[in-house]
Structures are given as C-alpha cells and as structure tokens.
Amino acid sequence: EDQVTQSPEALRLQEGESSSLNCSYTVSGLRGLFWYRQDPGKGPEFLFTLYSAGEEKEKERLKATLTKKESFLHITAPKPEDSATYLCAVQSYSGNTGKLIFGQGTTLQVKP
Amino acid sequence: DSGVTQTPKHLITATGQRVTLRCSPRSGDLSVYWYQQSLDQGLQFLIQYYNGEERAKGNILERFSAQQFPDLHSELNLSSLELGDSALYFCASSVVPGDIQYFGAGTRLSVL
Numbered sequence: 001e002d003q004v005t006q007s008p009e010a011l012r013l014q015e016g017e018s019s020s021l022n023c024s025y026t027v028s029g030l031r032g033l034f035w036y037r038q039d040p041g042k043g044p045e046f047l048f049t050l051y052s053a054g055e056e057k058e059k060e061r062l063k064a065t066l067t068k069k070e071s072f073l074h075i076t077a078p079k080p081e082d083s084a085t086y087l088c089a090v091q092s093y094s095g096n097t098g099k100l101i102f103g104q105g106t107t108l109q110v111k112p
Numbered sequence: 113d114s115g116v117t118q119t120p121k122h123l124i125t126a127t128g129q130r131v132t133l134r135c136s137p138r139s140g141d142l143s144v145y146w147y148q149q150s151l152d153q154g155l156q157f158l159i160q161y162y163n164g165e166e167r168a169k170g171n172i173l174e175r176f177s178a179q180q181f182p183d184l185h186s187e188l189n190l191s192s193l194e195l196g197d198s199a200l201y202f203c204a205s206s207v208v209p210g211d212i213q214y215f216g217a218g219t220r221l222s223v224l
C-alpha cells in the first residue's frame with residue numbers, strides 16, 4: 001500500500017534559522033513526488049514536482065530534493081511569511097489515475 | 113488564484129440531510145479530483161473523473177457520489193449526512209491524469 005510519512009509534525013524556527021522537512025514514502029512505482037504549501041483555511045498551493053532520485057528543484061528560499069525513499073524540503077533563511085503547513089504527496093503509475101497520496105503535513109511557524 | 117472554483121465556501125446543515133458541492137476546473141483541464149480533509153485523517157482522495165468518465169475511486173463512502181458534466185464541471189453529492197462528515201472538501205484539476213493538480217479553495221462542511 002502506498003504510504004507517506006512526514007516529520008516533524010510541527011516545527012518552530014526563528015527568522016533566518018534554516019532547517020529541513022522530511023517526507024518518507026513507499027510507493028509501487030513512483031510517478032512523481034509533489035510538495036504543496038497550505039495556509040489555514042485555504043487550498044493546497046503547488047510548489048514542486050520531483051520525478052527521479054537525485055533531482056532537485058528550487059524556488060526562492062525553498063529547495064526540494066529526492067532519493068529513492070525520501071524527499072527533503074530545505075528552507076534557507078526563512079521569513080515569517082513562510083509559516084504554513086507543507087504537504088508531501090506521491091503519485092503512482094499504478095492504474096494511471098494520477099491520484100495523490102498525502103502525508104499528514106509539517107506545520108511550520110517562523111517567528112520574527 | 114489557482115483557477116479552480118468551488119462553491120459554496122461554507123455549508124452548514126443537519127444530520128440526515130443531503131448537500132451538493134460544485135467544482136469548476138481550470139480552463140483546459142480535463143481531469144477533476146475530489147479530496148476530503150479532516151483534522152485526524154489529513155487529505156484523503158475520494159474520486160476522480162477524466163473527460164466525463166469516472167477514472168478512480170478512493171475511500172469514498174456509498175452515501176457519497178459524484179459526476180462530471182459535459183462542460184467539465186463536477187459535483188460531489190453527500191447524502192444521509194453524519195456528524196463525522198464535517199470536513200473540508202477540496203476539488204483539484206489537471207490537464208490529464210498524472211499532471212500537476214491545482215486545488216480550489218475548498219468547501220467547509222459543518223454537519224450539526
């Protein structure tokens with residue numbers, strides 16, 4: 001069964017204090033791994049897609065990396081506006097449906 | 113703005129009632145997905161449609177049903193509502209299955 005586990009559940013950082021969020025996954029044939037950002041009461045906002053081990057993508061202060069078993073979302077010198085819940089999801093080739101299996105998320109709070 | 117429109121934003125109803133949630137996908141997107149987000153379960157895939165046809169089903173209750181119309185908008189029907197059905201319901205769309213999914217702002221359902 002496809003499964004995604006994110007850690008930590010919650011993370012508090014001071015502004016400028018870099019850190020990483022972890023996403024461990026098991027999937028029968030990884031089609032893609034997705035990172036989304038979700039603000040309270042809003043829909044998930046797409047950040048990155050990674051398709052193969054070794055791939056990296058960057059956007060402003062965020063950098064996502066992928067191995068065969070996990071993905072990391074590195075946050076460099078975060079600002080208070082980076083506070084949100086970060087969701088990781090996997091998509092399998094099985095059934096060619098495109099459905100996403102999500103982890104429980106990591107809630108990030110960045111204090112000024 | 114993701115381009116995915118969901119209505120209504122909030123819905124308050126009583127146990128035993130039936131409600132309909134509506135989703136208009138991004139222009140050009142053929143695939144629509146429905147997800148349920150509750151505090152204890154996280155984001156869970158419910159059902160997917162592609163170009164009017166059901167493509168995949170997740171852990172969707174028999175009391176729930178959905179359809180995608182010729183103009184590609186989709187409706188999620190929830191009947192015989194129970195307290196436990198209270199959650200955020202999200203619609204997402206993609207060009208084709210497997211492509212990046214963009215989420216709407218969600219419908220918050222409260223069953224009293």
